[in-house]
Amino acid sequence: MDKELIKELIREVKNSNIRLLSLKAEGFEITIETYKVEEPQAFSMPAKPETHKQLEVMVPSVPTEEKNLHVIRSPLVGTFYRSPSPGAPPFVEVGDIVSPGQVLCIIEALKVMNEIESDVAGRVVKILVENGETVEYGQPLFLIDTNV
Numbered sequence: 001m002d003k004e005l006i007k008e009l010i011r012e013v014k015n016s017n018i019r020l021l022s023l024k025a026e027g028f029e030i031t032i033e034t035y036k037v038e039e040p041q042a043f044s045m046p047a048k049p050e051t052h053k054q055l056e057v058m059v060p061s062v063p064t065e066e067k068n069l070h071v072i073r074s075p076l077v078g079t080f081y082r083s084p085s086p087g088a089p090p091f092v093e094v095g096d097i098v099s100p101g102q103v104l105c106i107i108e109a110l111k112v113m114n115e116i117e118s119d120v121a122g123r124v125v126k127i128l129v130e131n132g133e134t135v136e137y138g139q140p141l142f143l144i145d146t147n148v
Contacts, residue, residue, distance in 0.1 A: 006030065068147035070120045074135040078109030082131045090131075096124045097148065104142055107135060122146040 013021050013032045021032045074080070082090040082105055091103050098104065098118045107114045122144040129141050 068122075068145055069125060070122060070144040070146050071140045072104060072116070072118060072142040072144060074107060074137060074139045074141055075116065076107055076109050076114060077137050078107040078114070078135060080129045080131065080133050080135045080141065081106040081108065081113075082127070092124050092127075092142075094124050094127060098122060098124060098144065105129075116141065118142075118144065120144055120146050121148070123148045 009021065009023070009030070010032055012018075013034055019034055021030075023030050082092075084091070084106065091105055092098060099121045100118055102118045103115045104118050104124075105116050107116055124142060125145045126143040127141070128143065129135055129139070135141065
């Protein structure tokens with residue numbers, strides 16, 4: 001087969017939509033296959049970089065008019081529960097006397113029930129969170145009067 005004919009076949013395949021050409025003639029065989037290489041796509045960068053505002057998390061403050069009021073805060077983010085199970089009596093009520101290590105509530109985080117214990121002895125003055133409410137890290141949960 002003539003070199004010029006082979007070059008012409010290559011040009012024709014290259015300039016067409018033909019992906020594969022096989023030719024057999026008089027003891028001669030040629031296969032021409034083309035591969036499409038995708039051109040890299042150009043993209044432009046934004047003229048001005050985006051700015052992100054930092055969010056401030058506001059944890060509600062609890063007024064402690066008297067120095068003998070102690071705030072029990074949430075040590076983690078989760079769901080606040082006053083009792084060990086639905087229908088069970090709450091761990092503590094307003095007016096109850098508590099001692100250090102006594103369980104005050106449960107906070108569920110990632111399907112794990114975390115018991116929150118009192119770190120002081122005293123009387124429960126106020127429960128600051130409703131049952132089933134989501135609480136944030138550091139959020140006040142209970143006010144305990146330590147002057148008992």
